Amino acid sequence: MNESQRVLSTVLRPRADHDRREKIIRAVLLLFSAVSIFTTLGIIAVLLQETILFFREVSIVEFFTETRWTPLFASKKFGVLPLVNGTVLVAAGAMFIALPLGLLAAIYLSEYASDRARKLLKPALEVLAGVPTVVYGYFALTFVTPLLQKIWPQTQAFNALSASIVMGFMILPLVASLSEDAMSAVPQSLRQAAYALGATRLEVTLRTVVPAALSGISAAFILAISRAIGETMIVAIAAGQQPKLTLNPLQSIETMTAYIVQVSLGDTPQQSIAYKTIFAVGMLLFVMTLVMNLISNWMTRRYREVYE
Amino acid sequence: MNGLFANENGRFSPRLSLRLRYGRLFQLLSLAAVTLGLIVLSVLILDIILDGYKWLRPEFFSQFPSRFPEKSGLRSALQGSLWMISLTALMAFPIGVGAAIYLEEYASDNWLTRFIEINIANLAGVPSIIYGLLGLGLFVRGLELGRSVLAGSMTMALLVLPILIVSGREAIRAVPQSLRHASLALGATKWQTIQNHVLPYAMPGILTGTILAMSRAIGETAPLITIGALTYIRFDLKGPLDLFTVLPIQIFNWVSLPKAEFQQLAAAGIIVLLAVLLSLNALAIVLRNKLQIRW
Amino acid sequence: MLQNHEIALSVNNLNVYYGGFHALEDISLEIPARQITAIIGPSGCGKSTFLRCFNRMNDLVPSARVQGQVLFYGQNIYDPKINPVEVRRHIGMVFQKPNPFPKSIYENVAYGARINGYKGDMDELVERSLRAAALWDEVKDNLKKSALALSGGQQQRLCIARAIAVEPQVILMDEPASALDPIATLKIEELMQELKKDYTIVIVTHNMQQAARASDYTAMMMLSKEGSRAGTVIEYDRTDAIFTRPKDKRTEDYVTGRFG
Incomplete structure (x- = not known):
């Protein structure tokens, strides 16, 4: 090894160290x-493990067809339908508020508001989404329910409707924000084409922008439904703990999430069947929301492909 | 309005004034939707302040919860929230930033990267209570951490990870390519470039995202209930393996008690919770503005 | 120079501002009916802005302010009594890049007629408009197909058909062939010669040959003076006059290629 080679090798040696460090x-x-x-x-894995143990003791047919859910009582029945009924009832009510109002708000922000108004209104609306859900639960129970009881005296102290209403406003900003993103992605040239044909702003919005943004808006709607199904604290506080098959929103019901909270609050031994039920119910909830999230993501990607 | 143009040919009936009236009506309707959302927000905040402000005394912060409303306070809840948020940040921040760096700076476009990205997107939509079941099965039972603040924090770290990764990636993506090239051209390695140039530049954005993720964690209730955080703790929190409660769980507990005074205590607790969140968000805004000044 | 023609549009002392920026300065000219008028000039001199004054598209830019008059068969379209929506039905527009709606070919053509309450047979109107835009034979079997599946040249002719379907008197064209290949460009130019029998056409182009080939009249636009950013019309005449014996030195430099 001559002098210059030795110099070169000392210069290069740290590089080898670098390489190893970079790899790590x-x-x-x-x-x-x-x-x-x-x-x-x-x-x-966690959901599956306990769910399999659960279905060793309870038949899967009973789980999906039995109409009573009483795992905490002496005479145990394991029909998940009442919980699904409660979940869907509350979510449907919430969507009744969140979807139309959210879409209208998105239309206002995207098509009508001036830049300055949008910069002010959008964050203000998003504060609604940042309020912790336990706060909404309090609001539903202590403000909205008494209000409902004034209108319909037969309203129960815990009821699906007040949870629905409050949840609807909680999810409104999500619908508004995602729908607005989709509408903003519609190229300006399409709006100009419609204006040049003598369309009014309303016609440009409803006949050109909204149809062109439809896959993005649908993605927002599906994500909103998924969020409503998985929402826990509002229903745990305000909707009650009585699993039943009913479409009457003024009655006390129980959702899948509220049931998991109910069991978690009690002292349920790990080996008991009640403990396993929350994983079985959780599994069903996970699958329902996962399917919806996958569809929503897929639709969002589709509208991005069209315009970007 | 027809006929202003003499050459209207009669094959169309544009009925423009009617269409414009629909337009104005619709504009009002859509403005009303935005306004209604803001009205509900204002009523909610006003209602809570009116319900709870009388209970905001010094003792409220220094007392443990009690069977008697006037002797009840947030002491254990505040300690629990502080512990939980510190441990969560300690775990989630390095993992989240590391994952963001990998996905932005290292990952090539292959099936693994796409699989990781799909996972992150879907985890962001998993209901928080499912994370609670994960924490219960994995940390409380599996690792036998019990219903400790550590188990709660680990659960919460997994829950906020998608938020951290997404905001971290945005911050890193905003770093100009020229900065990386300048560093690489001087003979710096990839990691040296990231460490010395990319991360300092992206840090305000990363911190903003972290604060927003932490404010999500502070308000979360359901996953901690599921792993079995207690609602009635009358001792000081000393270490990560102690039993714990947090602000929203204490609020939830008071809401569920029938006595009217406890409901007011809940409202007072909510005021504290919202004040904490508001300060955190203000901090995030300050950071974001600082980012604009510096660069 | 226009004494033999009916006047479709007449512009009087037109000025346009974007916020504090003076975009168009003091333009006055008359557009003959059922002729093709070209607007030429270097880029950035306000050709498109000027064109968009004829159907009040500038109203969509919040900071834009228009002063002066544009008379459409004697009626000032900037009269406060007039709504821009009404103007645009009578004065149609074709844009630089083809911008069909993401709907079927049929729905693209029917869109404007529907919103304007067309009382006749829609199928017949769609066919007539597509024929007038020389597109019918290529698409008649695929009317339900998405407009986005057409080629660029076909899309642009669809946009022309869409404009024709609301039966305007004027069609404004903003560099309609700039995104197209030479063959598609030729088709659009041939089409314009057909359309001028029924419609007044105003076209913005920065293709000198296109203006010379296809137009009857030409307006030459430039920045009004050295250092200014406001565009104005410096010369307006029959196209052959502009190209063979321009009166303004700047026009001569521009059409002979000694400029920009």
């Missing part, structure tokens, strides 16, 4: 990214 760093960062995969796997 890259591997660690990849591991951090993979936490999301482990989380998904963890959710599925």
